[in-house]
Amino acid sequence: MITDILLLIAGLLLIIFGADWLVDGASAIARKLHVSEFVIGLTIVGFGTSCPELVVSLTGAISGHADISIGNVIGSNIFNTLLILGVTALIMPIAVTRNNRRRDIPVTMAVTVLLALMGMSGTLFGWGKDGLSRIEGIIFLALFALYIVSCFVNDDGTAEEDAPAKDRHIAFAILLTLAGLAGLVFGGRWFVDSAVRIASALGVSDKFIAITLLAGGTSLPELAACTVAAFKKKGQLALGNILGSNIFNILLILGAAATVTPLSFTGISLVDVAAVLGSMVLVMLSSYTFKKNLIDRWEGAIFLLAFAAYYVWLFINL
Secondary structure (H helix, E strand, O other), X not given: OHHHHHHHHHHHHHHHHHHHHHXXXXXXXXXXXXXXXXXXXXXXXXXXXXXXXXXXXXXXXXOOOHHHHHHHHHHHHHHHHHHHHHHHHHHOOEEOOHHHHHHHHXXXXXXXXXXXXXXXXXXXXXXXXXXXXXXXXXXXXXXXXXXXXXXHHOOOOOOOOOOOOOOOOHHHHHHHHHHHHHHHHHHHHHHHHHHHHHHHHOOOOHHHHHHHHHHHHHOHHHHXXXXXXXXXXXXXXXXXXXXXXXXXXXXXXXXXXXXXXOEEOOOOOHHHHHHHHHHHHHHHHXXXXXXXXXXXXXXXXXXXXXXXXXXXXXHHOO
């Protein structure tokens, strides 16, 4: 138990320092390459902070624990959208660009709907069993590749003018980014491993561990990166990280896991799926209503209330 507590503390320290290095390095790369901070957040930061989910979901799929793979992704996306985006918006209202409203947010919503329709086809339509087949996994991977290419092709290269970055050499910026990613991934891994060992010893179910401890632990990199980005006034980097992580989680991670072995949704309820869909509905509404170019603080508070309501339901239905 003492060892697990020490690992939790060490992991937390690595996450804090890693997030700071990652945001600084990624912003510097964006400016050097004339790529928007949103696209850097979507790709480099999004992929890096999704590495823990990739490891956990693939390991779960290979070992035959589909509940771990599916629950981890659904739980992580709920964490990302409701908790992390909510916290980020409370720290600093997040600017939403025209491309975000017309492409990025609708695509993330469409991908989430696609997951629900394919994964819950048995419950919703009576088409066989709930789950993802290998063919559907391959479709997810192809869609992921198309989206990433389209982001770079259609990027306008704009940066946030009110958030000047230090002028770093490109090699140093890359090393800083890699060091930050390593800190986030290893710190998150230590945190998750120790938390899961404690929960497993207490006899907690795979689904509950996946949607709470694993999802929360593997989402720590996103939380750290977005919180630091908010304090550094880099809202587009934070938004790109959240949307990118959600797309990575569904299309890349579940796509890869389902390609390895078909995944069953038997441990996932309609409420879980409704929560992940509802979280994206809130993002879409926030980007189009009232201050349509901004996710404001009060909207961030609504995200957090929705997150709390879902977790109350989880604990009631243990």
